[in-house]
Amino acid sequence: MSETDTLTALEAVIRERLSADPDSSYVARLHAKGRKKIAQKLGEEAVETVIAAMAGDRGELTSEAADLVFHLLVLLAEAGLSLDDVRAELDRREGVSGLDEKASRTA
Numbered sequence: 707m708s709e710t711d712t713l714t715a716l717e718a719v720i721r722e723r724l725s726a727d728p729d730s731s732y733v734a735r736l737h738a739k740g741r742k743k744i745a746q747k748l749g750e751e752a753v754e755t756v757i758a759a760m761a762g763d764r765g766e767l768t769s770e771a772a773d774l775v776f777h778l779l780v781l782l783a784e785a786g787l788s789l790d791d792v793r794a795e796l797d798r799r800e801g802v803s804g805l806d807e808k809a810s811r812t813a
């Protein structure tokens with residue numbers, strides 16, 4: 707059996723649920739409210755994550771971080787972007803900083 711990582715699997719479900727019945731899907735309900743509402747939810751979850759971190763509550767931080775990542779995936783999906791787009795950007799940066807490192811070593 708091939709393994710799919712949790713985020714990739716969740717991303718696929720979210721993409722599918724964007725057009726589901728809002729009565730049966732949280733993602734569909736949020737999507738129906740529009741990008742502004744999704745972005746607002748993401749902002750709220752970010753604040754709640756910061757509060758949990760500052761309180762030093764690891765359990766709460768884990769829970770809020772999960773909410774944050776989930777809502778980020780919903781926002782990306784609504785915008786027609788994917789985790790692969792984010793991965794590619796991070797890889798590009800690693801490539802750039804890798805080059806910077808190499809340049810500073812040879813300077």
Ligand SMILES: N=c1c2ncn([C@@H]3O[C@H](COP(=O)(O)OP(=O)(O)OP(=O)(O)O)[C@@H](O)[C@H]3O)c2ncn1[C@@H]1O[C@H](COP(=O)(O)O)[C@@H](O)[C@H]1O
Nearest residue numbers: 716719720723726730731732733734735747750772773776
């Ligand atoms: N991983 C999640 C997930 N994490 C968090 N949430 C929802 O995100 C919301 C978090 O917002 P709040 O804590 O502010 O709670 P709330 O008061 O209910 O939110 P609002 O009424 O303000 O929108 C809650 O309603 C959670 O249920 C999630 N809802 C769905 N999923 C997964 O997403 C997939 C698609 O879900 P459906 O669209 O419901 O089919 C499934 O795999 C689900 O397990």
